[in-house]
Amino acid sequence: MADIGTIMNAMRDPAGVPGSPVLFQALMVITWSLHIAFVNLTLGASGLAIFAFHNRGKPHWARLSITLTQVAKVGVSLLIVLGVAPLLFTQVIYDPQWYASNVLSGRWAIAFILTLVVAYCCWFAFYYANREGAKKHIGLYAWIAFALFCLDGLIMHALSYQELLPGQWMHWYAPGGVVDTSGASLHAIQWPRYIFIMSLGLPAVGVFLMAYAHYFEPREDHEPSYREFARALGRRLASRGFTIALVPMLAWQFVQPAASGLAWHPVGWALAAALLAMGIWTARLDATTHGYRPAAASFAVLGLLAVWREIIRAVSLKRFGYEIGNYPVHPDWPTTLLFFATLVGVGGLVGGFYLVLLYRSGRTQGHYTADKNVSLLGSAAIVVLGIWTAVFFIYGIAVWVRNSII
Ligand code: HEM
The missing domain is CATH 1.20.58 (Methane Monooxygenase Hydroxylase; Chain G, domain 1)
Structure with a gap:
């Protein structure tokens, strides 16, 4: 354990960091919350756009599908832009782990970009064709895009999770003593963590729809019946979504390594309690509640998730002798x-x-x-x-x- 710790510290950038590492850590947590907010919104909006597309014969659904297709289109561009900031901050304080993880799964790291490009092109094809009288087969583009978005999330997850397991890097690099430089494997996936973060797409599109219904109140072209349809659907998706997400969240708590003490860490349980509270609260909301409040509260939950991820990383790496607190600082x-x-x-x-x-x-x-x-x-x-x-x-x-x- 100590050996890999020494190696990780030696792999740090000799130029050090230009300010306190805690500052970069805070910026990473804040910017990652924004990134994942748009990841969740995009996944939820694209999933619901597809569902609505297949139900477009019913009143309001075709319109909702077209709207959410546009939301997901903008969402992808924002999640990419907002992903860059935490990427830079991660590379500043966790450079040994991030680069090791990326190199160990090099082909996947590159495939991530290619698949994201293909996914976005497919979504644009769907966006272009999804209008009144659209043919059924165009839904195929949306399904391909959605599947690739999920694959990209899986690659991001594996790269993040492999960072936490430096004790296994040597085994992945040279299984059985034979060096494998192909980078062809995703070596570690923690399914409950991945499914939990991705499942937040469901409540995300729910709270979005509630805010959407409120936002268009002053416009006559968004008539009350359509807004009420969006708001009620949003409320249902939010309350059920938060409750559903609680299941993989709890599973994630219990797959934390026993020696780490993370399974009973208060922040993990605060996150679980927040999901439950959101599930109950959103189920009770009526049309008198301000439409932006659920979205604001959901963002606070994502902030808690971002802090929890960071605690898991700090605790996991400390066991191997790596702490950001002693990163050389050259102001x-x-x-x-x-x-x-x-x-x-x-x-x-x-x-x-x-x-x-x-x-x-x-x-x-x-x-x-x-x-x-x-x-x-x-x-x-x-x-x-x-x-x-x-x-x-x-x-x-x-x-x-x-x-x-x-
Ligand atoms: C459809 C595309 C994407 C999806 C679905 C996605 C999803 C995710 C998910 C689920 C995580 C959390 C993984 C975990 O903690 O287990 C994550 C983390 C992250 N994503 Fe994305 N992401 C996408 C695109 C991007 C892009 C384009 C960038 C950069 C420009 C990016 C940057 C990051 C960073 C920096 C992290 C955190 C890594 C760390 O903590 O070390 N993501 N993403």
């Missing part, structure tokens, strides 16, 4: 400052402007005119982008000139 304040200024300025202001604009224009039927505050936000976003671009170039040129002189 780089200008870069750290630039990073946070970008996050707040560009992410907050420019991203905030787009969100407000999209939110408000989507709720308006017909022509949308931005009010004074939104216009002000838009101008501020342009100014911030200008400053950011100028700082980016000035800082880069200054470093380049200084290095050339020295």
Whole structure:
């Protein structure tokens, strides 16, 4: 055990990290929550879009299928973009584990990208063809895409889980003493964990539909009967979905290695309790509840899941002598400052402007005119982008000139 710990510590980036490792850990947890929120929404929306497509003869279902096909289309792009951030943070503090896991299943890591491209193309084909009078066979594209999305989740899961088992890496690398560099196997899959995280797609699309029904209240083209249909369906999916997800979650608790003490860790049980509470609460909701509240509460549950995953990782790796707390730190304040200024300025202001604009224009039927505050936000976003671009170039040129002189 100690040997693999020494090796893992030696595999760390000699440049160290530019700030406290805990900072990167926190950023990883936050950004992964966002990633998995869109993974769940996409899986739920695509699954329900297919179901609705096959039931399109019944009132409202064809419309719902078309809407959810669009939701899943946007969801995939967001889950990809939001997957990049935790990927970068994982690589900063868990680089030995992430790279070892990826290399041990190299073919799958590459197949992940190819299958995701094929899946997205298939979903686009379905999106293009899924309109009134659509032929039945176009559902095949959707099924292929959905199956590949699930496969991609499985690859992501195996890469994440293999990270936690450094004691087995040598055996996977050279089974029976013979080196196997093919990377052709997914070496470890923890089914309850995978099924649990994927099953959250069901409540995700449920809470989405409740928010959707609320969002379109001011628009006459989303008539009350359709909105009520979406809201009631969403409530049912959310309450049943949370209850169903509890089963693999509990199974996951009990397959935790006995020596780790994780099976009785309070955070794992807090997550199980949160799922149960969400199941009961959403079952009791009526039309008077604000439609965004279930979605906000669900996001808090995902935050708890993200923390729980991180606790499992920290406990599992500590047993092998790996802790992020002793990762060499070489502070780089200008870069750290630039990073946070970008996050707040560009992410907050420019991203905030787009969100407000999209939110408000989507709720308006017909022509949308931005009010004074939104216009002000838009101008501020342009100014911030200008400053950011100028700082980016000035800082880069200054470093380049200084290095050339020295
Ligand atoms: C359809 C596509 C995808 C699905 C279904 C999916 C699903 C998942 C799931 C289920 C996990 C959790 C695995 C576990 O904890 O057992 C996960 C983790 C993760 N995913 Fe995705 N994902 C997808 C695409 C992506 C993409 C495109 C990226 C990067 C650009 C990405 C980055 C990550 C990262 C960084 C983690 C955490 C790894 C770690 O903790 O070390 N994912 N994903």
